[in-house]
Amino acid sequence: MVNEIPVIWLQAAACTGCSVSLLNSASPTIKNLLIDQVVPGVHVNLRFHATIMAGAGEPVIKVMEDTAKDKKNGYILVVEGAIPTARDAVYGAIGERGGKPVRMEDRVVELAKDAMAVLAVGTCASFGGIPAAAPNLPGYQPVKKVLEAKGIAKPQVNIPGCPPHPDWFVGTVASIILNGLPKAEDLDDNLRPLAFYGTLIHENCPRRASFDEGKFAKKFGDDGCLYELGCKGSITYSDCPLRRWNDGTNWVIGAGAPCNGCTQPEFPDLVAPFYEKLTDVELPTIGEYWTTRKEEK
Amino acid sequence: MGKIVIDPVTRIEGHLKVEAIVENGTVKDAKSSGQLFRGLELILRGRDPRDAQVITQRICGVCPQSHGIAAALNLDTAFGIADKIPPNGRIIRNLIQGAHIAQDHVLHFYHLAALDYVDVAAIAKYEGKDSDLNSIKDFISRGELAPFVPRYEGDYRLRKEINEQAVAHYVKALEIRRTGHEMVSIFSGKIPHSVGVIPGGVTTTPTVDKIMAFLWKLRILQDFINNVYIPDVLAVAQAYLDYAEIGAGCKNLLSYGSFDLEDGNPDLTTRQRLFKQGTVSADLKPARLDITKITEQVKHSWYEDTTSGRHPSHGETTPKYGKQGAYTWLKAPRYDGKVYEVGPLARVAVSYAWGDPAMRKLVDSSLAQLKAPPSVLFSVLGRHLARALSAKYIADSIEKWLLELKPGEPAYVEYTLPEEGVGMGLTEAARGALGHWIEIKGKKIANYQCVVPTTWNASPKDDNGTPGPIEQAIIGTKIRDESNPFEIVRIIRAFDPCLACAVHLISPKGKDLGQFRVV
Numbered sequence: 001m002v003n004e005i006p007v008i009w010l011q012a013a014a015c016t017g018c019s020v021s022l023l024n025s026a027s028p029t030i031k032n033l034l035i036d037q038v039v040p041g042v043h044v045n046l047r048f049h050a051t052i053m054a055g056a057g058e059p060v061i062k063v064m065e066d067t068a069k070d071k072k073n074g075y076i077l078v079v080e081g082a083i084p085t086a087r088d089a090v091y092g093a094i095g096e097r098g099g100k101p102v103r104m105e106d107r108v109v110e111l112a113k114d115a116m117a118v119l120a121v122g123t124c125a126s127f128g129g130i131p132a133a134a135p136n137l138p139g140y141q142p143v144k145k146v147l148e149a150k151g152i153a154k155p156q157v158n159i160p161g162c163p164p165h166p167d168w169f170v171g172t173v174a175s176i177i178l179n180g181l182p183k184a185e186d187l188d189d190n191l192r193p194l195a196f197y198g199t200l201i202h203e204n205c206p207r208r209a210s211f212d213e214g215k216f217a218k219k220f221g222d223d224g225c226l227y228e229l230g231c232k233g234s235i236t237y238s239d240c241p242l243r244r245w246n247d248g249t250n251w252v253i254g255a256g257a258p259c260n261g262c263t264q265p266e267f268p269d270l271v272a273p274f275y276e277k278l279t280d281v282e283l284p285t286i287g288e289y290w291t292t293r294k295e296e297k
Numbered sequence: 298m299g300k301i302v303i304d305p306v307t308r309i310e311g312h313l314k315v316e317a318i319v320e321n322g323t324v325k326d327a328k329s330s331g332q333l334f335r336g337l338e339l340i341l342r343g344r345d346p347r348d349a350q351v352i353t354q355r356i357c358g359v360c361p362q363s364h365g366i367a368a369a370l371n372l373d374t375a376f377g378i379a380d381k382i383p384p385n386g387r388i389i390r391n392l393i394q395g396a397h398i399a400q401d402h403v404l405h406f407y408h409l410a411a412l413d414y415v416d417v418a419a420i421a422k423y424e425g426k427d428s429d430l431n432s433i434k435d436f437i438s439r440g441e442l443a444p445f446v447p448r449y450e451g452d453y454r455l456r457k458e459i460n461e462q463a464v465a466h467y468v469k470a471l472e473i474r475r476t477g478h479e480m481v482s483i484f485s486g487k488i489p490h491s492v493g494v495i496p497g498g499v500t501t502t503p504t505v506d507k508i509m510a511f512l513w514k515l516r517i518l519q520d521f522i523n524n525v526y527i528p529d530v531l532a533v534a535q536a537y538l539d540y541a542e543i544g545a546g547c548k549n550l551l552s553y554g555s556f557d558l559e560d561g562n563p564d565l566t567t568r569q570r571l572f573k574q575g576t577v578s579a580d581l582k583p584a585r586l587d588i589t590k591i592t593e594q595v596k597h598s599w600y601e602d603t604t605s606g607r608h609p610s611h612g613e614t615t616p617k618y619g620k621q622g623a624y625t626w627l628k629a630p631r632y633d634g635k636v637y638e639v640g641p642l643a644r645v646a647v648s649y650a651w652g653d654p655a656m657r658k659l660v661d662s663s664l665a666q667l668k669a670p671p672s673v674l675f676s677v678l679g680r681h682l683a684r685a686l687s688a689k690y691i692a693d694s695i696e697k698w699l700l701e702l703k704p705g706e707p708a709y710v711e712y713t714l715p716e717e718g719v720g721m722g723l724t725e726a727a728r729g730a731l732g733h734w735i736e737i738k739g740k741k742i743a744n745y746q747c748v749v750p751t752t753w754n755a756s757p758k759d760d761n762g763t764p765g766p767i768e769q770a771i772i773g774t775k776i777r778d779e780s781n782p783f784e785i786v787r788i789i790r791a792f793d794p795c796l797a798c799a800v801h802l803i804s805p806k807g808k809d810l811g812q813f814r815v816v
Binding site: 002004011014015016017018019020021023024026029030031034035036043045046047048049050051052053054055056057058059060061062063092093094095096101129130131133134135137138162163219220221245246247249250251252253254255256257258260262268272273274275276 | 302303304305306307308309311312314336337339340344345347348351352355356357358359361404408409412417429432433435436439441443444445446447448449468471472474475478479481482483484485486487488489490491492493495497498499500501502510707708709711786
């Protein structure tokens, strides 16, 4: 008997980049993840994903709504994208009910209420991300804030990144299958799994030696640490330098570009301008400076 | 008279609703409606101009690279360095964009469009030894058929063996598009949302190991396009020949052109490019494009009527949700007051019409296989074929560019951020003509505007009441079974709509909207 784990993947104000990144999963592949028993005896049953599923219109909305009813507390809700909360206009809707569009926020709240766990995939769902950047007229909020406002407490994991590395999502899901819902000590203060977000990019960067020696790239194409060209690796938590991207092909700093801090709650407003040095204060105090800047926010 | 509502339209990017009014089995009216508002252009205002390259990629995770290129071209012109990009920088940009678009076309055909023609559920009866197909058979036998069921039923026509092969190719294509992304990653760090393309060129200097890695991934991509993708499009075409006569649309096509082939020319409207710039209509006679003739109309969009009819670069956008007669967050861009379609069909047809010999040969030989005249391009099948040929044309061009790279020479030119400036970036995203415009004041973005492919294609009726390209393609279509409206979803998906691009861009009225000129 194969244990089917139903998953509803909801796209709110998203760009679909998180989904496309997941398609790049190398081992397991996306086919292994959706068709095969991803762990022996367990199959991830992706019941709703607007970019992937065959059906359209009312029949697929029914599948989504039926899952919430029939699999109460037995399905995983994945949210990609930030959630518009402004009430004076319908800034975003998913499907209809009784001939009227259903607001994204209402969908997320309804589906979260009966979910086993909620996974916020990407920086928009985790922290607000790009849509919540100033001036944020539609009132974009991350999943956690939306659910807190409605008094819904569900086990939640944030898997930020713009987009997240596919391994971070796959690893989180596999961990739930193999070990159950994550415990508090598995997550950091921002609900990120420590297994993937436990160290600063700066700690594992191959250009770290240049930083320590004070050798800084002055223009793109130069060798040396990219700090002065705007690199935010010194305040950004992720295992990018070790894991690398696109099946280990390359990564941001490997391409000679500065890290833009995309896994952080501060992305984008507090890490921009992306091509300006993080701070003018003395280098050893970067961490201290950052804490202060956050408090000022 | 019946109404068919498809909400959400799936297997596209973003949130789209389509309504069709059906009378005696024929669509009399259609409404294409964008269901999400994000406001990226407003976010850009007041920021460091260089950040536009990072932020505009986040408009769309399916085609981020095209926005990255458009932004870089836009900033090159605004910074006064459009004639100074080193050849290595120009070529690496082409390689990054080329790999990205070619894999995007593969993704579209197999993973977004094919399930309308290919019957995955039929694999339950597969009896061969292909391990992928057998794993799908196992999957079906377990009884949980999501995400392949529910779906529209009753019109899967491929012969058993061809259908089985197509399902196996659906799985194979997942690997191929991943390989395409790895190619992008070689020069651009990661993808989606890559980092290599910046104003002034690219961040990566070419090395021999990168060139070789790219070349042999390219071979995998080319092999698939030539020996699997194009034959599959032709096989689907043979089984669904009626779709050569369905979904003709407005028959006006527009392309900005893309893939720069010369250095030192700062003018994007005259720069030599692989895909040519221009417009073409049913007679396939090419005409030069005059960018100033683009307007955006909002009579049927959720914005104040007073903002209608402006050039996008002067665009002002005041949301008015629920406005009488309006039904979408998309505006209606028009060229010279008329409805125009953009996309691979436009890109291929414009180059064909200008007489590009390689494109002539490619299109004519494919049409000969189908024993069809060029007019057949204006159809559902024509759009799929043009997309496949666009992929081949790009992949075949990449090889030559790759070997023109000069390791050790720069790929980036330094510049000083100007106090003021205006810029324009025109390119072709996978889905068609993409334009970015910027105005800089006090070293900050005073105004940033994007006009994206799906805003053209999924646009609503304009101020004259003329429906947009997708709407026109649906209107007049005979629907065989109103509870399984295959015709409508096949027409829509042949355009490859990307709603993230189309509706995430609209910006509400700002406090000090700068006057904006097209350079």
